[in-house]
Amino acid sequence: MIAYLSNIATLAAIFGLLAATLNFMxxxxxxxxxxxxxxxxxxxxxxxxxxxxxxxxxxxACLAAAVVAGGLSLCLALPxxxxxxxxxxxxxxxxxxxxxxxxxxxxxxxxxxxGLVGIPQPRIFGVxxxxxxxxxxxxxxxxxxxxxxxRGSFGRTLGAIRDAESAAEALGKNVAVAKALAxxxxxxxxxxxxxLFALHLSFVNVESFTLEQSVLIMAMLIVGGTGTLLGPILxxxxxxxxxxxxxxxxxxxxxxxxSVQQIIYGGAMALLMIFRPAGLLGDQKRGRSEA
Amino acid sequence: MNSTRRLxxxxxxxxxxxxxSFAQSGDPYVIGTLxxxxxxxxxxxxxxxxxxxxxxxxxxADRMLRRPIRLQAEDTQALPQQAVVGMQKLVNVxxxxxTLVGFTAVSKAVAPIGDRAKTVMVNGGAVGPDLSxxxxxxxxxxxxxxxxxxxxxxxxxxxxxxxRVALVYVDDPLGDAILSELRNELPRNGAELVGSFSIPxxxxxxxxxxxxxxxxxxxxxxxxxxxxxQSQIIKGLRDNGVSTLLCSYxxxxxxxxxxxxxxxxxxxxxxxxxxxxxDELTKRFATDFQARFNRxxxxxxxxxxxxxxxxxxxxxxxEQAGGTVNGETMRAALLQRRRFDLVGGTGEFDDKGxxxxxxxxLEYRGGRAQRLAG
Numbered sequence: 001m002i003a004y005l006s007n008i009a010t011l012a013a014i015f016g017l018l019a020a021t022l023n024f025m026x027x028x029x030x031x032x033x034x035x036x037x038x039x040x041x042x043x044x045x046x047x048x049x050x051x052x053x054x055x056x057x058x059x060x061a062c063l064a065a066a067v068v069a070g071g072l073s074l075c076l077a078l079p080x081x082x083x084x085x086x087x088x089x090x091x092x093x094x095x096x097x098x099x100x101x102x103x104x105x106x107x108x109x110x111x112x113x114x115g116l117v118g119i120p121q122p123r124i125f126g127v128x129x130x131x132x133x134x135x136x137x138x139x140x141x142x143x144x145x146x147x148x149x150x151r152g153s154f155g156r157t158l159g160a161i162r163d164a165e166s167a168a169e170a171l172g173k174n175v176a177v178a179k180a181l182a183x184x185x186x187x188x189x190x191x192x193x194x195x196l197f198a199l200h201l202s203f204v205n206v207e208s209f210t211l212e213q214s215v216l217i218m219a220m221l222i223v224g225g226t227g228t229l230l231g232p233i234l235x236x237x238x239x240x241x242x243x244x245x246x247x248x249x250x251x252x253x254x255x256x257x258x259s260v261q262q263i264i265y266g267g268a269m270a271l272l273m274i275f276r277p278a279g280l281l282g283d284q285k286r287g288r289s290e291a
Numbered sequence: 292m293n294s295t296r297r298l299x300x301x302x303x304x305x306x307x308x309x310x311x312s313f314a315q316s317g318d319p320y321v322i323g324t325l326x327x328x329x330x331x332x333x334x335x336x337x338x339x340x341x342x343x344x345x346x347x348x349x350x351x352a353d354r355m356l357r358r359p360i361r362l363q364a365e366d367t368q369a370l371p372q373q374a375v376v377g378m379q380k381l382v383n384v385x386x387x388x389x390t391l392v393g394f395t396a397v398s399k400a401v402a403p404i405g406d407r408a409k410t411v412m413v414n415g416g417a418v419g420p421d422l423s424x425x426x427x428x429x430x431x432x433x434x435x436x437x438x439x440x441x442x443x444x445x446x447x448x449x450x451x452x453x454x455r456v457a458l459v460y461v462d463d464p465l466g467d468a469i470l471s472e473l474r475n476e477l478p479r480n481g482a483e484l485v486g487s488f489s490i491p492x493x494x495x496x497x498x499x500x501x502x503x504x505x506x507x508x509x510x511x512x513x514x515x516x517x518x519x520x521q522s523q524i525i526k527g528l529r530d531n532g533v534s535t536l537l538c539s540y541x542x543x544x545x546x547x548x549x550x551x552x553x554x555x556x557x558x559x560x561x562x563x564x565x566x567x568x569x570d571e572l573t574k575r576f577a578t579d580f581q582a583r584f585n586r587x588x589x590x591x592x593x594x595x596x597x598x599x600x601x602x603x604x605x606x607x608x609x610e611q612a613g614g615t616v617n618g619e620t621m622r623a624a625l626l627q628r629r630r631f632d633l634v635g636g637t638g639e640f641d642d643k644g645x646x647x648x649x650x651x652x653l654e655y656r657g658g659r660a661q662r663l664a665g
Contacts (some may be wrong), residue, residue: 001384005376113462114463201371201372203537204371204400207396243373243376254328258328258336262329
């Protein structure tokens, strides 16, 4: 049972990091992206290749993942961030679709649809270490960084851009650079989460980095509450643990288990959004409909 | 008073989740399934599960084992991440002695967990050649796809006089393996590959592909895909004027394909199974399956029946020898025994745990699969 709970906790920490870094884009900078799984994928493949070809050192894998995901996000963000709001959603959707095709076709780097198999377990000084403590450390480090940035001038600049982009620009803020840095930081965090995901599963393929995964990460953020530090973590824990808890219900016939679980899961999410429209920890005044 | 009420309410809510922590000697053996039970591939999950359910019914009716069997289903949605969560639960919470898997990505994702825990994983649905040798505890009770393709080509070239073959294949290890097989084996059978058209796994529109297939002027079109996409490809090709012979492998053995009017005349390979005129075991399977599920069995039903029956046979031998039923003893028993009486005939396993079985060629006529060869 401990191993099972540890597995759920590991995934919750990894997805908590994904949701928290997405929150930095959405909640802090007002950049709505549905391509977060792309950066997770870039990190996962980078980390997996480091572990497969060089050494299964988790720090090296995470560093490579952060550099690749953060660096590539800069190249992509600079032209894409010229569009605002819902137009960026469409641009990120295009990026998501293009990335899935690239992940599938770049078989030399990603293994294509077959993926990368036999990724070794992480080792520090030759000793196998579980991914859970690594994921928790990564989560805490990124949360502390985000909290520090939120309080600093960079955080205030992002807040100004989120609330009134034209006004921020008129006040002399370099909107393009601030947004690109926010995207790069967020993507680097997603890359680290991806590397830890690859080391934890020992297998990655493109099916883990599709639009559905990006939507799931966004759902974690919305359920937990955007713009809050701990909301995305709570959302990740809830969305991962609820299906796991439902699998313990013993009276459902094996052939109906999927549909019953999906109905309960979907119903719970709908009720949550009705009664906590701004998410569990979000500002409820912002979530309510004005009509 | 309040705390008592809370305790009672909490206990009542927790009751469905309660489960003993440790397996006792009288506790049931747990057979876990990691199938898609929701989402676009849910049809497979239902088909796979029904085969396992019937096998458990027969094992218990025949009193093969001293302990009962419990089937524990985990919904994977055919995705690796969900599969890992499900496998961890089966191994660490349910203490499953035996697990049934399908789908290539799911199989690859759970193989390291089963390998570390020494839990047997049996695949009866995915046919990607890269599934061979994933782990000493990962076995296949289905012939892998490239072997099926190899078996089909002599029939196509000799019986149907096919000289030019076009391939529509999904861009994954399965499709790549079939492409390689056709490239190598068609010339040896006096035919040629006149076109190969890769499609993404998510593609749903096949008009442009059909146009290119028509341009290649093939005598036959081989379809290498799976899931809901199969029916869409068949319909897409037929709707866009491809009237030539369509052929494929055992993934076409689904009701959704069989009932499709456009699938009339489709030729495909499958494990050889004579449900009406076969041995006693096969006839019993077919009769009882029809009685319990009110429909004729398919190859997938039989494969997962066999995968579950394998557990019964191995565990029975271990129990009779006074041993403990676990992954290590079952692997040792498999390598020692090798040959098993299964639905469809005798199944023989190699060192990697891959089953070799006779292949037959079938054709859909009037909504039924009819044997052509094998």
